Amino acid sequence: MDKEIQDGQGDSEITQQRSLPSCPEGNVNVCSYKWPKISHNGTEEVYASCIAGPHHCWCQYTNSEDLDMVSKLAQEAGQTQQDKIFPETLGPGSPCLAQFSSDQQWYRAQIISRVDDAFHVLFIDYGNESDVDVENVRSLPQGLLEKAPQAFLCSLSGFDESKGSWNDEVYEVFNNLLVDKPLKLTVLNMVDHSEATVPQYAVDIECEGAIVNAAMLKYWKPVAKILTLIDHSERETFLQDIQTESNVKQANVSKVNVNTCMYRKPNFSNNKQEEVYASCIVQPHYFWCQHTKTEELSRVTELAQEAGQTQQDMTFPETLGPGSPCLAQFSSDQQWYRAQVICRVGHAFTVLFIDYGNESEADVKNVRSLTQGLLEEAPQAFLCSLSGFDESKGSWNDDVYDDFYNLLVDKPLKLTVFNMDDPSEAAVPQYAVEVESDGVIVNAAMQKHWKPVAEGCVSIEHPEEETVLRDIQPSSMTPLNVSKVDVNACMYMKPHFSKNTKEVVYASCIVHPHYFWCQYDNPEELSRVSELAQEEGKMQQNEMFPETLGPGSPCLALFSSDDQWYRGQVMRRVDDAFCVLFIDYGNESDVDIKNVRSLTRGLLEKAPQAFLCSLKGFDESKGSWNEDVYDDFNNLLVDKPLKLTVFNMDDQSEAAVPQYEVEIECEGAVINTLMEKYWKGLDTDHALEGSG
Known part of the structure; x- marks a missing residue:
C-alpha cells in the first residue's frame, strides 16, 4: 500500500481539515457503505491513518489481511471499462472506486462534492481526501460495497468543541504522538453533532502507556460562559483558523463593497x-x-x-x-x-x-x-x-x-x-x-507589549547586482489582523525549524548578507509541492480570481523562464501583471494576470520550503557593507550545503514575510566571522567632531 496514502501525506494533506463538508440531508447514498465494525467500550488495536487534529483523525485496524483483500478487489474492479453515464449518477455521499493520482491505484471512496470535471472524494479505508477526474471513477461491485470500511473517523473524548478550543501547538504535538505508532483505542460513543458525511466516534487513545486524552489537556482552552453561543476563543490565530477550517481554496477579505x-x-x-x-x-x-x-x-x-x-x-x-x-x-x-x-x-x-x-x-x-x-x-x-x-x-x-x-x-x-x-x-x-x-x-x-519602530529605520534596499531578484520593494509586515488587505501574507504556514538548532540548508536566492533565502535540504517535500503545483496550475482559471488578489495574497503563478507553476505571494499589481514572490525559492518575477491560479488547501497548508534570512551580528542602523561583500558572500554560499542556526526573528525587517537572524557555517568556516572584514561600522566620534 502506498505510504503516502497510509500516513495521510501527499495529496491527502489537501483535506486534513478539522471538519468535513456536511452532506445534504436525505442523501440515501451516505449509508451505502456498511458502518465500521466498532465495539463500544471495547479496546481496539489501531494505527492513525490520517491525522488532522484531536477532533478529526482517522484510525485503521491493525488487521491488514482484510485491507489487502479489499485493495486487491479494488484494483481488479478499477480495470473495467467506465460506464460513461456513471459519473452523472454520483452526488454527495455516493460510493465509488476512485484512482488516487499519487500512485495510480484504485481505492474505495465516497463523493463529497463535484466541481466541474472533478470529484472531491473521501477514501473510506484511509480517511484522506483528494480531487479525482471524472474519468477516474468507477462503480463498485456489490462485494466491495458490503465490506465495512477499514478506517473510521474519531474525535478525542472529553473535549466539547462548543465549550472550548485548541491552542496552535496541539496539532503538531498530537500528530507526533500518534503517527506510525500502534495505538490502543476505546470507542465511548458516536459523536451526535458531527457534520462529517460518515459516522464519527468519541474515543480514548492510549499510546506507549500514555493516555493521549490526558496529555492533550494542557492544550485545551475552555471558553468563558459569555462566549459559549459562538466559538470565538482562538484569539490571535482566529482568522487563520477560520480560513483553515472553512476554505478549501483561499479567498481574500474584500474591501468595502x-x-x-x-x-x-x-x-x-x-x-x-x-x-x-x-x-x-x-x-x-x-x-x-x-x-x-x-x-x-x-x-x-x-x-x-x-x-x-x-x-x-x-x-x-x-x-x-x-x-x-x-x-x-x-x-x-x-x-x-x-x-x-x-x-x-x-x-x-x-x-x-x-x-x-x-x-x-x-x-x-x-x-x-x-x-x-x-x-x-x-x-x-x-x-x-x-x-x-x-x-x-x-x-x-x-x-x-x-x-x-x-x-x-x-x-x-x-x-x-x-x-x-x-x-x-x-x-x-x-x-x-x-x-x-x-x-x-x-x-x-x-503599553508594555508595544514595540515602537525605531526612528530613522529605513527600508531595506537590495543591490541590483543580483539579477534573480528584480524590483524588490518589501511591504511592511503587520500583526495578524482580519481587517488588513494584506492579511493573506500570513496564510502560508511559518517555516518549520527550531531556534538555536542547526539545520542543513542550501542558499536558494542570494542578494546580500542582510537579504538572502535558504531552502531546506529536503528535496522529497519540495518535489511533492512542485508536483501538486503543476497539477493545480493546469486547472481552468476563475476569471474573477485575479481581482481578489492584493499584497500578501497567496496564489499559484507561472514562472516564464521554465513555464512551470510555483506557489507565490503577491507583492503588488501593476496594470495587467502581478509582481509575485515565489515562496519556496525566494526570487520574484512579474506574472501576467492570466497566469495566476487559486491554491488548494493542501498547498496552502504546506510550509514554505524556503525562508528569508539576515546574517546575525550586523545592525544596519550602525554600519554598512563595502562593495566587495556581494560577490564574496555569493561565492561562499552558492551551491554548497550549509549549516544554519536561527537565533530570532528580525523584528525590524520590512519584508512581506518573516525574516530570521541566522549564523551560517560553510565547509567548517563561520560565514558571519568571515564577513566582518567587509563591515564598516559608523564612526560616531568622528561624526561628532565634524558637526562641532
Missing part, C-alpha cells in the same frame, strides 16, 4: 462610556464588543429564527457578493443569525456574524434573505481597535495576545469610543476605543 453599508451603524456616542462585553477577541487591533443589554439581542435572535424557517429563494445566493447582508445558519448549533458575506468559495459562503463578530462557512443552501425589520436593526456588536497604538509605527510582542484576552474575557467592560478608524480596511466600521476592565485601563496595561 456597496452592500457593506446596508446594515445600520451600531448605536453609541463618541467620548461616552458604554458598558459592553467582548464577544470576539483576536488582538488589541481587532476585537468585537457587544452591548450588555441583552433584550435587543434576544429579540433579533427570535426574529432570525422565524425568518430562517422560510423556504429559500433558489436564486437568492446568486445575488450575494462581498458585503451583502443575509441570514446564515451557524453549523455548531443549527441556529440562524444575521450575517454579512465575506466571500464565496464553491458552494459555500464565508460569512461574518454581525451581532457577535465571529466568522464561519455556510453552505449556499443555508443562507436566506433578510426581512426589512432585521435589516433595519443596528448590529449588536461592533469592531474595535485599542486607541493609542498606530500600526504603522510599531507592533505587538507575542505575549500581548494572552494578556489582552485574559483582561477582557467574561468581564463587564467600560468602553469609550473616540473615533472611527479611517485607515481600517475591514468590511465593517472599526472604532478606536479605550477600555476599562476591573478598574484597569487596558490601553495603559498594554
